[in-house]
Amino acid sequence: MRRSLLGLFLLALSQAVWSSVTIEHWQTAQGSRVFFVHAGSLPIADIVVAFDAGSARDGKQAGLAALTSGLLDTGAGQWNADQIAERFESVGANFGASISSDMSSVMLRTLTDKPLFDKAIETMHAILTQPAFKEADFQREKKRTLAGLKLREESPGDLADIAFSKALYGDHPYAHPDSGMIETVTPLKASDLRAFYRQYYVAANAVVVIVGDLTKEQAEQTVAALLKDLPAGQKPAPLPDVVMPAKAGSQHIKFPSTQTHVLVGMPGIDRKDPDFFSLYVGNHILGGSGLVSKLFDEIREKRGLAYSASSAFRPMRKKGPFVLGLQTRNDQTGEALQVLNQTLSDFIAKGPTEAELTAAKKNLTGGFPMRFDTNKKLANYVAMIGFYELPLDYLDTFTQKVEEVTVASIVDAFKRHVDLQLLQTVTVGDDAKAKSGK
Amino acid sequence: MKKRLFCAIVLGLPVYAAATEPKVSEHILKNGLKVLVQEDHRSPVVVSQVWYKVGSSYEPGGITGISHMLEHMMFKGTDKHKPGEFSRIIAENGGDENAFTGTDYTAYFQTMNASRLAVSFELEADRMRHLHLLPDELKKELEVVTEERRMRTEDNPQAKVGEYFSAAAYTNSPYKHPVIGWPADIANYKVEDLEAWYQRWYAPNNATLVVVGDVKTDDVFALAEKYFAELKPSEIKPIKPQTEMPQVGVRKITVKAPAKLPYLTMGYKTPSLATAENEGEAYALEVLAGVLDGGNSARLSSRLVRGKQIAVSAGAGYSLTSKLPSLFELEGTPADGKKITDLEAAFKKEIADLQSTLISKEELQRIKAQVLANQVYQRDSNFYQAMQLGTFETVGLGWQKVDEYVKKINLVTAEQVRDVAKKYLIEDHLTVAYLDPQPINEKAVNKGDK
Numbered sequence: 001m002r003r004s005l006l007g008l009f010l011l012a013l014s015q016a017v018w019s020s021v022t023i024e025h026w027q028t029a030q031g032s033r034v035f036f037v038h039a040g041s042l043p044i045a046d047i048v049v050a051f052d053a054g055s056a057r058d059g060k061q062a063g064l065a066a067l068t069s070g071l072l073d074t075g076a077g078q079w080n081a082d083q084i085a086e087r088f089e090s091v092g093a094n095f096g097a098s099i100s101s102d103m104s105s106v107m108l109r110t111l112t113d114k115p116l117f118d119k120a121i122e123t124m125h126a127i128l129t130q131p132a133f134k135e136a137d138f139q140r141e142k143k144r145t146l147a148g149l150k151l152r153e154e155s156p157g158d159l160a161d162i163a164f165s166k167a168l169y170g171d172h173p174y175a176h177p178d179s180g181m182i183e184t185v186t187p188l189k190a191s192d193l194r195a196f197y198r199q200y201y202v203a204a205n206a207v208v209v210i211v212g213d214l215t216k217e218q219a220e221q222t223v224a225a226l227l228k229d230l231p232a233g234q235k236p237a238p239l240p241d242v243v244m245p246a247k248a249g250s251q252h253i254k255f256p257s258t259q260t261h262v263l264v265g266m267p268g269i270d271r272k273d274p275d276f277f278s279l280y281v282g283n284h285i286l287g288g289s290g291l292v293s294k295l296f297d298e299i300r301e302k303r304g305l306a307y308s309a310s311s312a313f314r315p316m317r318k319k320g321p322f323v324l325g326l327q328t329r330n331d332q333t334g335e336a337l338q339v340l341n342q343t344l345s346d347f348i349a350k351g352p353t354e355a356e357l358t359a360a361k362k363n364l365t366g367g368f369p370m371r372f373d374t375n376k377k378l379a380n381y382v383a384m385i386g387f388y389e390l391p392l393d394y395l396d397t398f399t400q401k402v403e404e405v406t407v408a409s410i411v412d413a414f415k416r417h418v419d420l421q422l423l424q425t426v427t428v429g430d431d432a433k434a435k436s437g438k
Numbered sequence: 439m440k441k442r443l444f445c446a447i448v449l450g451l452p453v454y455a456a457a458t459e460p461k462v463s464e465h466i467l468k469n470g471l472k473v474l475v476q477e478d479h480r481s482p483v484v485v486s487q488v489w490y491k492v493g494s495s496y497e498p499g500g501i502t503g504i505s506h507m508l509e510h511m512m513f514k515g516t517d518k519h520k521p522g523e524f525s526r527i528i529a530e531n532g533g534d535e536n537a538f539t540g541t542d543y544t545a546y547f548q549t550m551n552a553s554r555l556a557v558s559f560e561l562e563a564d565r566m567r568h569l570h571l572l573p574d575e576l577k578k579e580l581e582v583v584t585e586e587r588r589m590r591t592e593d594n595p596q597a598k599v600g601e602y603f604s605a606a607a608y609t610n611s612p613y614k615h616p617v618i619g620w621p622a623d624i625a626n627y628k629v630e631d632l633e634a635w636y637q638r639w640y641a642p643n644n645a646t647l648v649v650v651g652d653v654k655t656d657d658v659f660a661l662a663e664k665y666f667a668e669l670k671p672s673e674i675k676p677i678k679p680q681t682e683m684p685q686v687g688v689r690k691i692t693v694k695a696p697a698k699l700p701y702l703t704m705g706y707k708t709p710s711l712a713t714a715e716n717e718g719e720a721y722a723l724e725v726l727a728g729v730l731d732g733g734n735s736a737r738l739s740s741r742l743v744r745g746k747q748i749a750v751s752a753g754a755g756y757s758l759t760s761k762l763p764s765l766f767e768l769e770g771t772p773a774d775g776k777k778i779t780d781l782e783a784a785f786k787k788e789i790a791d792l793q794s795t796l797i798s799k800e801e802l803q804r805i806k807a808q809v810l811a812n813q814v815y816q817r818d819s820n821f822y823q824a825m826q827l828g829t830f831e832t833v834g835l836g837w838q839k840v841d842e843y844v845k846k847i848n849l850v851t852a853e854q855v856r857d858v859a860k861k862y863l864i865e866d867h868l869t870v871a872y873l874d875p876q877p878i879n880e881k882a883v884n885k886g887d888k
Contacts, residue, residue, distance in 0.1 A: 042817055090803070109815060143774055144773075148750070155593075253880055253881065255878065257696075291529075291536075304581030307582055372481075373480070376819075
């Protein structure tokens with residue numbers, strides 16, 4: 001019964017994948033790379049314009065990329081912040097701008113009804129090509145950023161993330177948090193943002209993703225309208241390679257919380273690493289599969305030590321982190337950390353069983369269509385494929401690549417990429433309470 | 439220019455909406471289980487949700503949070519399946535799953551390849567009536583829920599304020615206590631308590647099964663009959679009304695907690711759609727929330743964050759779909775150099791403005807345009823659509839009301855918005871909570887190599 005259902009299901013799946021996602025790709029005369037997927041069932045379009053202008057491009061001015069992105073819609077062309085917001089919202093469009101370490105993303109969701117669509121695109125064009133960076137807007141947004149940075153200090157989880165990145169990356173551009181530090185944001189000037197914008201928000205550094213109810217011709221016209229007059233500029237130089245930590249390290253931050261936040265890990269892999277699928281499937285078994293992973297089972301199901309316990313590889317342009325994390329009552333930190341480390345070292349020594357691997361593959365291949373079952377998810381997936389220059393058939397070959405993973409390839413990949421002698425451990429919590437019990 | 443665009447919205451959009459409006463079908467099993475199906479063939483996936491009419495607002499004192507605790511225990515085994523097997527089976531079938539508990543509902547969901555719907559139905563039917571509540575599993579899961587509470591509330595100053603705020607704002611309404619429960623109650627749940635709660639509320643005639651995705655409606659109804667029809671219904675005894683006492687004066691509380699920034703929450707007692715004498719008032723309150731916080735051009739952002747720069751963040755919200763009367767809330771963090779009382783005064787000035795001056799035509803049109811557009815955007819997500827159907831049905835509004843939403847918002851006038859502001863946003867029905875930040879003094883200690 002189950003077997004025959006499975007057969008049916010695989011057939012349905014492969015048909016769906018082959019027929020549903022065709023990524024069309026071209027490059028503009030100015031050097032922008034465009035990725036278009038026609039999705040015609042709803043009268044909407046999702047547009048992402050991504051630049052290699054994330055926090056890794058901050059240099060010594062940590063927080064510069066984030067503030068630049070934050071200022072974009074506060075004044076552009078002939079419009080101020082209120083007018084920009086009104087222009088989008090009066091046509092029901094949603095606009096957003098955000099950054100990660102690698103990427104600055106400017107996003108729009110709009111209806112495709114022509115007058116509405118045109119007004120949203122015209123507004124986004126001004127934001128992309130003529131942001132004003134006016135002093136008054138800059139001062140206000142900087143103050144709001146600084147308030148956000150203070151708010152971060154209320155959160156033991158955020159403090160753990162900051163210390164963890166620093167421990168993994170040392171002097172590398174991935175070491176600092178995306179929104180910067182109080183001491184690096186305070187001295188920023190509007191002219192710094194303008195210079196950053198001029199260098200990185202250029203056509204040669206742009207990836208445009210459009211998913212929605214448009215023809216290819218309309219998509220081409222949209223790209224032209226969005227990027228009109230954006231200087232070609234140049235792609236920035238590649239980021240430096242990540243230098244591995246010299247040795248294992250352990251750091252504790254004393255904080256008046258009831259739980260201790262625990263992070264353990266090291267730099268992992270970049271987006272194009274050939275071991276990606278072995279590590280991805282392996283980690284799915286170790287701590288990536290929500291309610292059924294080994295880590296979840298050992299920490300939560302068997303011992304009730306934490307609400308969440310998980311692990312992940314976060315591949316980036318350069319080696320992104322491999323991280324395991326949990327939060328537990330202060331006095332249980334030692335036990336939880338011991339179980340976490342033991343689970344990891346057992347997994348590296350032995351790898352998964354065949355049964356575990358089969359179950360993980362069934363989950364990943366069976367759940368594959370759910371990764372892009374909405375236009376929004378698909379747009380984000382295509383942006384990832386485009387930005388990191390992954391093969392255009394990435395989605396078509398995903399399940400096959402997952403199926404090719406073996407126990408041996410997982411064991412081999414983990415041994416080469418996760419060195420227990422280099423693990424960095426960060427704990428944030430109240431160790432005084434840990435010693436005296438609850 | 440502007441005028442022409444609004445015409446385009448008003449004339450153009452409903453045409454789209456009518457052309458592709460999703461159709462919901464209802465089928466009620468003999469045992470009372472209501473099944474709702476909405477077909478969406480854009481992707482070969484399906485979301486299946488089981489909603490129970492029980493949540494924290496059903497709970498008496500002493501066992502607060504028990505609906506949420508039971509939600510956790512629902513993954514801990516049945517007559518047929520060992521603890522944890524539910525999740526393993528769903529995972530092996532390529533599914534994603536989880537559950538959530540609110541004041542007015544407890545819901546369980548799986549998203550899967552559409553061909554696997556039977557797997558979800560079989561497991562959900564099994565745990566609807568045949569749960570095993572084991573003392574050892576409860577003991578561990580109590581710890582997990584306590585950790586969840588520490589993470590969500592104890593170590594999060596603004597969440598802590600929210601908890602004390604609700605406890606102060608309500609006199610006797612069950613919305614007074616947190617969904618996750620008070621710590622002393624969590625620590626003292628017994629298997630008998632959970633067993634009684636399960637027996638009392640988990641029955642087909644107290645549940646709604648919502649399915650949205652790449653399915654055929656009749657097939658889903660047949661599948662539901664196959665797996666759920668044999669479950670026995672229960673006699674569901676309605677809970678006592680616990681009608682909130684009228685509030686007869688403003689309430690103010692201070693919460694001290696380790697924090698870096700002050701924070702303010704204010705709430706006015708308001709009816710919800712289900713409890714409003716005149717449902718137009720509820721839709722007017724919904725529009726009023728949009729005037730204040732329906733995007734970056736709304737008043738709180740344009741006037742308080744940008745214009746006067748009194749706040750670094752400010753928000754407002756109204757809970758249209760709560761089962762019981764609830765609160766219209768405003769919350770925010772004052773800008774550097776501004777006092778929390780400055781922000782409170784600024785919020786009150788915005789309320790006073792809404793009571794004395796009609797909102798502009800442009801504001802009303804903007805909100806209506808957003809509502810129309812959002813209705814189209816929402817169709818991008820099966821999960822969201824299922825959530826809406828489940829919520830409306832479970833709080834007693836009936837799923838048919840989901841379809842009325844856009845039409846009813848379109849009927850709201852500027853005068854109605856002013857009138858509900860005058861009627862409900864009044865000082866005597868207000869509760870204010872202030873976060874008074876206490877020093878943190880974190881200190882880093884390098885423990886060196888391992």
